[in-house]
Amino acid sequence: MHPVEICKDVYWVGVVDWDCRDFHGYMTAPTGTTYNAFLIKDEKVALFDSVKAGHGSEMLCRLAHVVKPEEVDYLIVNHVEMDHSGALPELVARTKPEKIFTSPMGERALRAHFDCADWPIEVVKTGSTVSLGKRTLQFLETRMLHWPDNMATFIPEDGVLISSDAFGQNWATSERFADEVNRSLLGKQLDRYFANIVLPFSPIAQKTIETIETMGLDVRFVCPDHGLMFRTPEDVAWVIERYKELAAQKQKKKAVLVFDTMWHSTERMAHAIASGLMEQGLTVKLMNLHMFDHSDVMEEVWDAAAVFVGSATHNNGMLPKVADMLTYMKGLKPKGKIGGAFGSYGWSGEAAKDIAAWLTDMGMEMPVAPVRLLYVPTHEQLAACTEMGRTIGKLVADKLG
Ligand SMILES: Cc1cc2nc3c(=O)[nH]c(=O)nc-3n(C[C@H](O)[C@H](O)[C@H](O)COP(=O)(O)O)c2cc1C
Ligand SMILES: [Fe+2]
Ligand SMILES: [Fe+2]
Incomplete structure (x- = not known):
């Protein structure tokens, strides 16, 4: 003492x-x-x-x-x-x-x-x-x-x-x-x-x-x-x-991918997007919300140039951990990010669109439309996810050199 x-x-x-x-x-x-x-x-x-x-x-x-x-x-x-x-x-x-x-x-x-x-x-x-x-x-x-x-x-x-x-x-x-x-x-x-x-x-x-x-x-x-x-x-x-x-929220060539998933389809999408981002030389943080909470996510988001958020559709909306994280992130007002939304669904598929609306509302630039797919991804659908990562990765690489 x-x-x-x-x-x-x-x-x-x-x-x-x-x-x-x-x-x-x-x-x-x-x-x-x-x-x-x-x-x-x-x-x-x-x-x-x-x-x-x-x-x-x-x-x-x-x-x-x-x-x-x-x-x-x-x-x-x-x-x-x-x-x-x-x-x-x-x-x-x-x-x-x-x-x-x-x-x-x-x-x-x-x-x-x-x-x-x-x-x-x-x-x-x-x-x-x-x-x-x-x-x-x-x-x-x-x-x-x-x-x-x-x-x-x-x-x-x-x-x-x-x-x-x-x-x-x-x-x-x-x-x-x-x-x-x-x-x-x-x-x-x-x-x-x-x-x-x-x-x-x-x-x-x-x-x-x-x-x-x-x-x-x-x-x-x-x-x-x-x-x-x-x-x-x-x-x-x-x-x-x-x-x-x-x-100044000084950005790095870095992307954060945050998601929740029930049967791993949305997770596979996240991995495919990540590979496109990595091809463009970005540092990538993959954050499954079962392993990271919203404060872990913000520790990585502040200096990221791009933020991707994914969720399976659950009862006509996003999974609760994703809603929690978005509510929290919105209040902390991250600035100048590029956003991306994705998710698997079974019939109605609201989650990815709802996430995109949240990210837009936070002032994020959304150069690629939300990527959604039915149930389990095909090779072609995963390739489309990788392409989304590549496109946004290139925008970041061009912006930050
Ligand atoms: C309890 C429960 C509720 C669901 N509700 C919806 C729904 O409202 N609309 C929809 O499109 N899919 C719904 N689904 C289907 C999932 O979105 C679908 O199985 C999806 O492929 C899961 O993705 P994941 O593997 O990333 O968890 C639901 C699934 C479960 C288990
Ligand atoms: Fe204090
Ligand atoms: Fe305080």
Whole structure:
């Protein structure tokens, strides 16, 4: 239960949730997560963010290695979502803070979540500063990244950016810093978090990075509320660059094929389409929805140039896992994709057409009509599927070089 020093008198006092697999009820977190909280010991003692309910005593235990809970003067609430505020009532009761700083939208959200009429809430906005003695807190509202109340705090004297959910990853580890873990594994977790949570707010992520750059903030530590922190110049530059690519949805020569099938005909179609795509030099991800869930799919979709969705027709529509995945994907607003729909059927055959309508509604370009076939594919029908893959693969190859 030890805190981890980030730089002199700035500590990580969060919690590693090794058991979390279901993040907020809609996203799988195969490797767990962390709820990061930060403590600064200055003339005033400040505690940033909090943890999910049930983890408060562990955070307080960690904090108690540095200061007594009642010595905490200020609480800073950068984000009111329950994974960062669930332990707040316990924390307020134990620390009896002099002030609780939050954004205007943060105040509104706090009042909607908690019985907090007697909490000493003080509203801060972009540009507001608070002195801790030797250090200053500079607040930067990041509204809708990904809730209205999101805010970042910058401490210029140390170059510490406490970034709330931005730059976060769901990854439970004993290590706390990016330089202590494998970067490509970290990159995957960063992508997965962004693609499943931040993607619809990509323009706001881009604007926030632009703001940080135009303000000329000398960021030396990036401390998100989930996962690993970044403390070397290389890692800080790396995570900011990667976020720019994520926010721009920078595409690769890659296609994702997502499908569900009862008797494998739609699956055989997917394999045939994939071979046409591979002929054109694309990286292909085949994702059977019995093996992958919608958050796995989005982790692959964000940087794909083409997305193919297939389903057998089931009771005059698509199979339920496909409907789930399309509903989820639509909400995350992937941009600039080429789409393709396919599926086997027995009599009425609605699925492929319904999928095509969904993909069109998501703004995808649909250069090839949905491919459907009766029951079990013939060689000729599989060849037509391969041709669909080849056609779309060529469009992607021409576009991305
Ligand atoms: C429970 C059930 C319901 C089905 N409902 C429809 C339907 O409403 N319309 C249709 O065209 N085919 C329907 N089918 C037939 C399947 O679409 C057909 O068997 C198809 O070839 C299955 O493709 P798959 O091998 O990819 O699962 C249904 C099949 C099952 C088992
Ligand atoms: Fe959040
Ligand atoms: Fe969070």
